[in-house]
Amino acid sequence: MRKFAHIDAHTVDEAVSALRLYGNRAAAIAGGTDLLGKMKDEILPRYPEALINLKTIPGLEFLREDAGVLRVGALTKLEDIGKEPLVCQKYAALSQAANRMASPHLREMGTLGGNLCQDIRCWYYRNPNNRFPCLRKGGGRCYAIDGDNRYHSIMGGSVEGGCYAVHPSDTAPALIALNALVVTSKRILNLENLFQVDVGKTTVLDADEILTEIQIPKPPDGAKSAFLKFAIRKSIDFPIVNCAAMITIFRGKVKAARICLNAVAVKPYRALNAEKAILGKQMDEKLAESAGLAALSESKPTERNGYMVQIAKTLVKRAILACNE
Amino acid sequence: MKAGSSNRSSCGRLDDGALYQELKLMPNKDVPGVELKKYSCPYCLITFDAFEAIKSHIVADHKSEALPESEGTVHLTINGQEYTFQVEPDWTLYYLIHDKLGFTGTKLMCDRGACGSCTVIMNGRPILSCMTLAIECKGKRIETVEGIAASNHPLVEEYVKHHCMQCGYCTPGFVVTAKALLDRNLNPTEYEIREALGGNLCRCGTYPQHPKAIMDAAKILREANREPGIRDAG
Numbered sequence: 001m002r003k004f005a006h007i008d009a010h011t012v013d014e015a016v017s018a019l020r021l022y023g024n025r026a027a028a029i030a031g032g033t034d035l036l037g038k039m040k041d042e043i044l045p046r047y048p049e050a051l052i053n054l055k056t057i058p059g060l061e062f063l064r065e066d067a068g069v070l071r072v073g074a075l076t077k078l079e080d081i082g083k084e085p086l087v088c089q090k091y092a093a094l095s096q097a098a099n100r101m102a103s104p105h106l107r108e109m110g111t112l113g114g115n116l117c118q119d120i121r122c123w124y125y126r127n128p129n130n131r132f133p134c135l136r137k138g139g140g141r142c143y144a145i146d147g148d149n150r151y152h153s154i155m156g157g158s159v160e161g162g163c164y165a166v167h168p169s170d171t172a173p174a175l176i177a178l179n180a181l182v183v184t185s186k187r188i189l190n191l192e193n194l195f196q197v198d199v200g201k202t203t204v205l206d207a208d209e210i211l212t213e214i215q216i217p218k219p220p221d222g223a224k225s226a227f228l229k230f231a232i233r234k235s236i237d238f239p240i241v242n243c244a245a246m247i248t249i250f251r252g253k254v255k256a257a258r259i260c261l262n263a264v265a266v267k268p269y270r271a272l273n274a275e276k277a278i279l280g281k282q283m284d285e286k287l288a289e290s291a292g293l294a295a296l297s298e299s300k301p302t303e304r305n306g307y308m309v310q311i312a313k314t315l316v317k318r319a320i321l322a323c324n325e
Numbered sequence: 326m327k328a329g330s331s332n333r334s335s336c337g338r339l340d341d342g343a344l345y346q347e348l349k350l351m352p353n354k355d356v357p358g359v360e361l362k363k364y365s366c367p368y369c370l371i372t373f374d375a376f377e378a379i380k381s382h383i384v385a386d387h388k389s390e391a392l393p394e395s396e397g398t399v400h401l402t403i404n405g406q407e408y409t410f411q412v413e414p415d416w417t418l419y420y421l422i423h424d425k426l427g428f429t430g431t432k433l434m435c436d437r438g439a440c441g442s443c444t445v446i447m448n449g450r451p452i453l454s455c456m457t458l459a460i461e462c463k464g465k466r467i468e469t470v471e472g473i474a475a476s477n478h479p480l481v482e483e484y485v486k487h488h489c490m491q492c493g494y495c496t497p498g499f500v501v502t503a504k505a506l507l508d509r510n511l512n513p514t515e516y517e518i519r520e521a522l523g524g525n526l527c528r529c530g531t532y533p534q535h536p537k538a539i540m541d542a543a544k545i546l547r548e549a550n551r552e553p554g555i556r557d558a559g
């Protein structure tokens with residue numbers, strides 16, 4: 001790695017002011033499992049001049065229920081979230097997502113905040129030494145759209161520039177299905193509104209803004225949630241498609257539904273069509289299957305990723321059925 | 326040239342001693358009229374004769390550590406021994422352990438967090454030393470495969486017995502990961518072992534042997550626990 005300055009932040013304010021001092025020439029580091037890989041490969045045209053360490057801020061690593069709301073500190077490690085019995089019982093989708101993220105070692109290091117703020121994995125973008133200066137780096141073209149796009153968006157490119165890189169997070173769809181909020185150093189956002197597709201950005205966070213907490217409201221009575229992931233290997237691999245659902249069934253009928261896919265589009269993809277398709281209807285396998293069809297009704301796969309549509313349909317169906325068990 | 330004088334004088338410049346005297350920066354007993362004051366406080370410029378005196382002045386009046394450590398000073402414990410290092414921000418923990426300290430049991434394969442061969446145990450967690458900055462390990466407790474071998478952990482013997490390696494390059498990473506598992510769970514199922522080893526890659530394909538060795542090592546540890554005194558299970 002190249003040389004950079006390293007600053008241990010001791011409070012959220014300290015982290016924010018250090019980030020502000022450097023403008024967008026610094027990066028916050030949590031577990032470092034995403035950031036250090038990017039720095040080692042020198043994928044970006046600009047190298048961070050400083051890393052601001054968030055791990056030295058006390059009080060950002062916690063997990064507790066307060067008045068029915070599950071509160072998780074941004075620095076909480078995915079291993080601790082996945083293994084927590086409370087999360088497993090009441091917020092199953094989050095527990096399952098945390099347990100399927102990467103490998104055990106990466107879960108012992110990676111944080112929930114880092115998982116939501118991680119960068120895209122498009123293999124052109126990630127190619128070492130800034131080999132492909134694509135749209136997402138402020139360059140002139142997307143290499144994936146004419147190249148090998150087997151792991152790219154099946155929901156079209158971003159409006160802004162035509163980037164087809166998917167959002168790779170496993171926990172994001174689970175948290176969106178669970179209707180989570182994120183607390184930052186300056187605001188509270190619905191998690192769905194955190195994501196953004198822009199040059200050098202995957203979130204709406206400002207250069208001097210950090211995530212501090214994720215809050216999950218009390219799930220509706222009778223609601224169940226589930227998360228499923230399709231990847232080549234069971235461990236280490238990023239999702240090819242993943243899907244989370246939270247479904248409330250009352251007297252056999254769907255009373256409420258939140259369904260979210262990820263790794264299929266430039267941002268986590270809330271399957272509103274699927275939710276609409278099952279609301280108020282009698283829950284059975286056929287209905288779940290129709291939800292899968294509805295979820296992908298607007299899909300427009302590229303040359304090489306039509307197979308992802310089929311996987312996504314099936315995951316939607318299975319995630320819904322898993323909530324009915 | 327006089328012994329001890331700066332060789333810069335040979336380049337036609339003042340030698341250091343003369344320069345300092347000229348600028349009156351350095352006390353010099355030989356120069357009449359220059360007052361001998363040894364230590365001046367960096368905060369308020371009050372001077373002190375004794376080192377201890379200025380130290381207690383800084384602590385008492387400026388509420389600061391007398392000798393603050395630099396950002397890059399790292400105290401940590403590796404295999405039970407305490408170390409202090411002066412590290413650069415871009416050093417990984419792997420680089421510190423392997424290149425600087427010479428614990429070569431920790432291996433580097435992918436250097437990207439994707440293979441597990443650089444695993445060490447940090448405060449009880451199996452973590453990847455290639456994706457950890459050394460400067461972020463202040464005060465941590467680290468265990469490497471050397472420490473596990475030195476403690477006569479049964480895993481080492483069982484790994485040999487069950488032929489868990491071919492080329493052996495991935496083996497330390499597996500052993501360290503397995504040790505972290507056994508520290509938490511002395512009776513793991515085969516499924517739990519497979520899950521725990523999910524981040525360790527072996528290009529030679531030794532996978533089926535590991536659960537056998539680990540279950541046998543666990544058994545030895547459980548028996549030792551039942552008969553205290555026979556072996557120290559730690």
Ligand SMILES: Cc1cc2nc3c(=O)[nH]c(=O)nc-3n(C[C@H](O)[C@H](O)[C@H](O)COP(=O)(O)OP(=O)(O)OC[C@H]3O[C@@H](n4cnc5c(N)ncnc54)[C@H](O)[C@@H]3O)c2cc1C
Pocket residue numbers: 027028029030031032033034035036037054074075078100101102103106109110111112113114115116117118119168169170171205209210211212236237238239437438439
């Ligand atoms: C081999 C490998 C496999 C992986 N597999 C998966 C996978 O299957 N699924 C998956 O989802 N991810 C995967 N990852 C990605 C990554 O490990 C995880 O996303 C992890 O959770 C990132 O967390 P971190 O704390 O290490 O983030 P870091 O690397 O520390 O940070 C990532 C980014 O987020 C920013 N950031 C971190 N915390 C905050 C905060 N509190 N506020 C604001 N910004 C912040 C950083 O500035 C940085 O840009 C994998 C990584 C590797 C190396």
Ligand code: SF4
Pocket residue numbers: 120122123124125132134135136137141142143144145152162163164165
């Ligand atoms: S998909 Fe996006 S990140 Fe990948 S090459 Fe195209 S513009 Fe770049």
Ligand code: FES
Pocket residue numbers: 432433434435436437438439440441442443444453454455456
């Ligand atoms: S060398 Fe660290 S994970 Fe591969």
Ligand code: FES
Pocket residue numbers: 489490491492493494495496526527528529530531
């Ligand atoms: S024994 Fe050769 S890589 Fe595992």
